[in-house]
Amino acid sequence: MNSKDMAVLKKILHHIESIIRYCSDCRSLESFSSDTMRLEATVFNLMQIGELAKVSLSDEAKAQIRTIPWQQIYGMRNRIVHGYSGVNMQIVWDTVSEDIPSLRKELELFMESNT
Template sequence: MRSGKMRCCSIETRNKIILQKIVGFCQRIKTNLERFNFDYHSFETYYLFQDACCMCVVQIGELVSQLSDDVKRDAPSIPWRAIKDTRNFYVHAYGSIDLPSVWETLVNDIPLPATACEELLSNT
């Protein structure tokens, strides 16, 4: 398997690519939520909905770990560590995740990094 880490370009370019990918995964979550009309019962019922959203959260957490410390310092309001920790929990304890907590993350927490990353991108 190939590593997903980028080694091809300047740190500024790499950060920009990572931020764009984070925004993209946040948008995928939003699209999934919209597709199911932000209905928790649907989320609770359809494992494909759960899996799609959880995988996006995992990807976001992985990408956050690849951002430079400078970018993280530029957006201190984002709980970067919590995002990475959430990724680790989803990956290592997937069989025991609490669906209501995941739902809260999707609905209430994901918009913050999406907006912050968009702002960071507009400043580059």
């Protein structure tokens, strides 16, 4: 993998770590959505992850990491940015609480094995 793609993966990982840090004390959708600042910071980082995944990461890099659902990541970004039918906070919460930790693990494993 080229150095540009590795740098993009590091940026994505940085945004993931920010989300995890912001939401570390959240145990439910209610606690997550009750803090507007946390919610907005988290959504911003989800948008950044989606943008990096779509625009900055090469197709070759995405093909190397087949375990990551790149299309869904960008789809989440589109829903947030364009507000298609509103943003479903349950989906955002499920992404934060379930998918983000898995994404972090997948990226860390890939990056460790490719450095």
